[in-house]
Amino acid sequence: MLSKKTKYGLKALAYLASQPDKKPVQISEIAEKENISQKFLESILLSLRKTGFLGSKKGKGGGYYLLKTPEEISMTDVMRVLEGPIAMVPCVSLNFYETCDDCPDENTCSVHKLMLQVRDSALDVYRNNTLKDIIS
Amino acid sequence: MLSKKTKYGLKALAYLASQPDKKPVQISEIAEKENISQKFLESILLSLRKTGFLGSKKGKGGGYYLLKTPEEISMTDVMRVLEGPIAMVPCVSLNFYETCDDCPDENTCSVHKLMLQVRDSALDVYRNNTLKDIIS
DNA sequence: TATTACCCTACTAATTTAATAGAGTTTTCA
DNA sequence: TGAAAACTCTATTAAATTAGTAGGGTAATA
The missing domain is CATH 1.10.10.10 (Winged helix-like DNA-binding domain superfamily/Winged helix DNA-binding domain)
Structure with missing residues (x-):
């Protein structure tokens, strides 16, 4: 949420x-x-x-x-500052990376694999939206 | 998270x-x-x-x-059962829709606009992955 | 018929979130 | 110059959620 x-x-x-x-x-x-x-x-x-x-x-x-014009303000930056990590698990986070205690190997982890895709798709959205894009 | x-x-x-x-x-x-x-x-x-x-x-x-084969199990269904709504705000949820108390109009809401895109991109990922796809 | 293993309820500790309270400081304008 | 406007900061708290713990109960199988 x-x-x-x-x-x-x-x-x-x-x-x-x-x-x-x-x-x-x-x-x-x-x-x-x-x-x-x-x-x-x-x-x-x-x-x-x-x-x-x-x-x-x-x-x-x-x-x-x-301090900047709306088109200069990327949702990626805003989300990182307000919400924190964009990734849903720390082990796929670009800016807040952490290993999982329970996971012996990220490369064979199903959760990792799925969440990597979810992170990339969310990043895609944030990168393509500036503050200007979301004001009506 | x-x-x-x-x-x-x-x-x-x-x-x-x-x-x-x-x-x-x-x-x-x-x-x-x-x-x-x-x-x-x-x-x-x-x-x-x-x-x-x-x-x-x-x-x-x-x-x-x-009960089913791995390729019959969609991540969309799994995520909805385990995690709940895929949307990050109730007002853009397909299966758990709720209006926001504070928001007078969804159509002009910036948050709504952005979160709609995020939901769609996440759904895209989940719909394209079955259990078979994420096992190594 | 004993054992294995699932089934179910209730409780709790820890964490996070969403405020609330209240005092303090800086700046501006009359 | 002084009072009001408006931001700044710290501390506390209530509610909700999460992640687990405890312990007993029930059903099925060898």
Whole structure:
């Protein structure tokens, strides 16, 4: 399942990408329009800022804004930051690789074989979608 | 993440599919060979039996066996039984559809748009793989 | 008829997720 | 300059899920 964190993060990014100009948008506005708990959204936006997707401006008239144009923001990067590994098992993960305790040999493991294909197909989708592609 | 239940279930099915004949295999044998907690595996095999993938035989010389040939067992069905929905959000699920509380309109939802593609790509993989395809 | 092996229920520990609370800091505008 | 707006950060918690554990019960076979 997709975590709420990722879902809300994607919605917030899409909301920012849909803005006519690049003026900062307040957390409260995004939270209200997208039906997200404001406090929870705060922490999500904070992590998106720390990972270089968003910039923020404090004080009156402040808020969050995209640091890049929507077409420069790949879903691959967004998903990795919000959701973590794209692979469903660590042993087929490109960025979060780990061996399985129970598996003596990855090359003959059925699960490995299947999940490798699933990872590649998901990556295909994420690589072919930028933030621009998913806003209506 | 793939649950251990699914992982173990797949491994057990693959183990049974790799048997030279159709004789029942004991839980204890599968558990040992695949490094799975026997009690946990019991409950997984039970659910695979109840959903029509496995048959069982009690008493001495008993155990579990496949009810169909490996090439007749689609990963789509296996994944749905073991892992549940293939979609990452209920609003794009074919078999477990639910609306989102927060989302006013699926058609303009960015998350929906992206997750629809992810679901389709995953389904593609599962539909193109039978149990026979993933055993080494 | 004893043994083997499946069947079933209930409980629990650990982990993750999704918040919630509240205090603190920075910036801006009047 | 000062008050309000708005972001920043830490800590705590409630709920849900997962992964397993315990233990007894039941059916079938040699």
